[in-house]
Amino acid sequence: MSQQAILPRKHYAQGRTIFRTGDAGDAAYVIESGTVDIVRNIGGQTKRIAQLAAGEIFGEMALIDGKKRMADAVASTNVTVLVVQADQFTEKMRQADPFVRALLRMFTDNLRVMTRNALISQTQNEVMRAKLKEMGVEIKNDVDPKAPPA
DSSP: OOHHHHSOEEEEOTTOEEEOTTOOOOEEEEEEESOEEEEEEETTEEEEEEEEOTTOEESHHHHHHOOOOOSEEEESSSEEEEEEEHHHHHHHHHHSOHHHHHHHHHHHHHHHHHHHHHHHHHHHHHHHHHHHHHTTOOOOOOOOTTSOOO
16 A cells, blocks of 8 residues: 555645644645645744655654644745654654664754754844844955865
């Protein structure tokens, strides 16, 4: 039986929220078509963490570590997903090698910390830029992201 025959398919219209920050992890999603934005509200501003497309999975972190959702998932276009229910995911995890399970939990913990820190840094940077602009300080952004570090 194919993956599509086993997993239910769901459709979300553009702009529809699939899950919200703080929700319990009840499923993971595999994008069949369309795109999904993973976003977080920081200081009243919506920050996009990632934009995901066909073939990518999201919502799995809450199933791996049992913690609440750390971001919102919003359909940025009309999107079709395959839904992997928590019990299906948990059973696959149970069947995995204990080393692999531990490694996935460690990666998930690290990703949560790095994402939180990056969002905090980005917000602090934006606040600092706004304050400098208020003071009349011109800020040049002439760093070439492709250039090697100095």
